[in-house]
Amino acid sequence: MSLLVVGSIALDSVQTPFGSTADALGGSAVFFAASGALLHPVQVVGVVGHDYPMDRLEHLAKRGIDLAGVSQVHGESFRWKGKYSYDLQNRETLETRLGVFAEFAPRIPEQFRDARYVFLGNIDPELQLSVLDQVHEPALVACDTMNYWIQGKHEALMALLRRVDVLLVNDAEARQLSGDWNVYRAARWILKQGPRFVVVKQGEYGAVLVGNDGIFYVPAYPLEQVFDPTGAGDAFAGGFMGHLAASNDTTPANLRRAMVYGSAMGSFAVEEFSVQRFDELTRDQVRERVRAFADLVRFDIPPVPETV
Amino acid sequence: MSLLVVGSIALDSVQTPFGSTADALGGSAVFFAASGALLHPVQVVGVVGHDYPMDRLEHLAKRGIDLAGVSQVHGESFRWKGKYSYDLQNRETLETRLGVFAEFAPRIPEQFRDARYVFLGNIDPELQLSVLDQVHEPALVACDTMNYWIQGKHEALMALLRRVDVLLVNDAEARQLSGDWNVYRAARWILKQGPRFVVVKQGEYGAVLVGNDGIFYVPAYPLEQVFDPTGAGDAFAGGFMGHLAASNDTTPANLRRAMVYGSAMGSFAVEEFSVQRFDELTRDQVRERVRAFADLVRFDIPPVPETV
Numbered sequence: 001m002s003l004l005v006v007g008s009i010a011l012d013s014v015q016t017p018f019g020s021t022a023d024a025l026g027g028s029a030v031f032f033a034a035s036g037a038l039l040h041p042v043q044v045v046g047v048v049g050h051d052y053p054m055d056r057l058e059h060l061a062k063r064g065i066d067l068a069g070v071s072q073v074h075g076e077s078f079r080w081k082g083k084y085s086y087d088l089q090n091r092e093t094l095e096t097r098l099g100v101f102a103e104f105a106p107r108i109p110e111q112f113r114d115a116r117y118v119f120l121g122n123i124d125p126e127l128q129l130s131v132l133d134q135v136h137e138p139a140l141v142a143c144d145t146m147n148y149w150i151q152g153k154h155e156a157l158m159a160l161l162r163r164v165d166v167l168l169v170n171d172a173e174a175r176q177l178s179g180d181w182n183v184y185r186a187a188r189w190i191l192k193q194g195p196r197f198v199v200v201k202q203g204e205y206g207a208v209l210v211g212n213d214g215i216f217y218v219p220a221y222p223l224e225q226v227f228d229p230t231g232a233g234d235a236f237a238g239g240f241m242g243h244l245a246a247s248n249d250t251t252p253a254n255l256r257r258a259m260v261y262g263s264a265m266g267s268f269a270v271e272e273f274s275v276q277r278f279d280e281l282t283r284d285q286v287r288e289r290v291r292a293f294a295d296l297v298r299f300d301i302p303p304v305p306e307t308v
Numbered sequence: 309m310s311l312l313v314v315g316s317i318a319l320d321s322v323q324t325p326f327g328s329t330a331d332a333l334g335g336s337a338v339f340f341a342a343s344g345a346l347l348h349p350v351q352v353v354g355v356v357g358h359d360y361p362m363d364r365l366e367h368l369a370k371r372g373i374d375l376a377g378v379s380q381v382h383g384e385s386f387r388w389k390g391k392y393s394y395d396l397q398n399r400e401t402l403e404t405r406l407g408v409f410a411e412f413a414p415r416i417p418e419q420f421r422d423a424r425y426v427f428l429g430n431i432d433p434e435l436q437l438s439v440l441d442q443v444h445e446p447a448l449v450a451c452d453t454m455n456y457w458i459q460g461k462h463e464a465l466m467a468l469l470r471r472v473d474v475l476l477v478n479d480a481e482a483r484q485l486s487g488d489w490n491v492y493r494a495a496r497w498i499l500k501q502g503p504r505f506v507v508v509k510q511g512e513y514g515a516v517l518v519g520n521d522g523i524f525y526v527p528a529y530p531l532e533q534v535f536d537p538t539g540a541g542d543a544f545a546g547g548f549m550g551h552l553a554a555s556n557d558t559t560p561a562n563l564r565r566a567m568v569y570g571s572a573m574g575s576f577a578v579e580e581f582s583v584q585r586f587d588e589l590t591r592d593q594v595r596e597r598v599r600a601f602a603d604l605v606r607f608d609i610p611p612v613p614e615t616v
Contacts, residue, residue: 086489301598
């Protein structure tokens with residue numbers, strides 16, 4: 001039940017109130033893989049420049065990440081530089097240098113084309129479509145997108161939506177895509193475009209799964225220390241898809257569990273810079289945090305008060 | 309197990325993208341009472357001017373609201389005029405005329421002084437303290453406050469916190485009060501000042517209950533139509549306290565249930581202007597919505613994937 005991710009592989013330089021990092025591992029495919037591989041092996045397709053620290057990338061391979069789809073080409077790697085506000089609520093992009101990522105044209109290696117679970121990270125929807133043309137018969141396809149593509153590649157994005165099972169976006173993206181500020185109406189609109197499920201990520205609050213048969217809400221894990229929010233959404237996707245692939249079960253009940261895994265992995269991601277938190281993380285620790293979610297929302301149906 | 313609320317009784321003129329209302333019933337005590345009375349009889353203490361539409365207030369009495377503590381004095385009633393943005397995310401106060409509310413000095417009628425459950429709506433903390441001096445032996449006291457008092461009446465507010473069991477605030481207020489932008493650290497700080505529990509309301513996202521023995525999160529009910537957010541926080545408090553009084557149970561497990569009642573009543577409040585939604589609402593409808601929350605967060609603990 002192989003799990004494939006196609007997305008960016010970047011070098012992030014991030015400033016938070018708690019410190020800064022320079023040229024750390026980043027990008028949607030990296031956060032997804034580092035998170036998802038704790039639950040299921042991950043196959044990665046992406047591109048890096050000649051200057052990418054391959055040793056650090058290969059360090060991830062030990063944890064169940066197959067890098068056979070990562071091509072290294074001449075040119076600079078994708079670099080992103082950003083700075084967070086004191087309360088981590090806002091971030092400013094200081095610099096984006098696409099480098100070799102500007103010419104990225106995903107080629108799925110033969111041995112990855114039977115992938116049953118496919119995550120299309122936030123890249124040009126035309127490229128996301130080209131990935132779907134190369135995989136044979138996935139059981140479930142999920143994708144991410146962003147304001148840039150919603151505005152600039154609307155037609156390709158709509159064509160993509162007709163071919164994916166799950167769209168994962170944040171609330172601002174759901175609003176922009178649908179033109180509706182109400183998140184639940186926005187999700188219903190998206191469901192009509194093709195996906196069977198929409199996941200609306202709400203950052204520090206949580207995430208909501210909307211399908212035709214119901215709505216599921218998972219809160220964000222209550223963290224007293226958040227170090228760096230970068231990559232939380234992709235780590236969420238890694239947990240979500242990693243659980244689906246590991247269980248090979250796409251029933252609504254299992255998508256709910258996948259949401260909890262997603263929220264758990266997103267919460268780990270923000271506890272350290274880059275993908276560092278996943279380095280020593282064990283499956284027992286993941287399981288423990290997933291269990292904590294059950295306690296976080298636990299209540300028994302109130303008895304009917306009889307005093308009125 | 310009587311339930312007492314002390315707070316404002318106002319006339320609200322509200323503009324939303326969906327319509328407007330003029331001199332509608334409003335104020336913290338009114339929203340609290342209209343909501344709470346669906347679960348348990350509510351005793352109200354407040355003040356209105358000679359111009360208040362007493363017939364409309366007395367209409368509430370039929371639903372289990374005791375207005376013996378509402379005094380009508382000469383002068384204008386408290387009026388608030390506000391306007392919401394197109395997405396209901398922001399509101400602008402167009403006019404505040406305190407009228408007789410400026411001289412409000414709560415006097416608790418003799419027959420209310422044995423109240424077991426007391427809610428101190430958002431008024432001057434010195435007045436909130438004066439209420440506590442007048443009640444005999446409440447089982448549980450909860451209070452609300454706002455930025456104005458946090459800044460201007462800090463010492464009185466701190467004295468109040470030493471005497472209440474539950475503080476209900478929104479996230480901005482929790483941050484301002486504690487000086488900590490992390491909501492969970494802010495809540496821990498507040499717990500050290502006296503309350504056994506802190507409820508942090510997060511608007512359209514949900515609300516979190518923080519106690520020394522754990523954290524409980526209840527999402528907001530997923531509404532596709534929100535009409536007027538005014539009073540949602542006080543309606544939440546009404547549901548929260550109404551359930552506690554009706555069940556006469558202040559255990560942590562029952563506070564969790566009270567959170568769900570609070571979120572349910574808050575969701576009803578925003579579906580119409582003023583307290584209109586509570587007018588025809590039945591306890592069966594409340595119970596149905598409370599049950600819907602159980603489904604909204606329901607998941608079973610995931611089996612351990614065995615594929616890695």
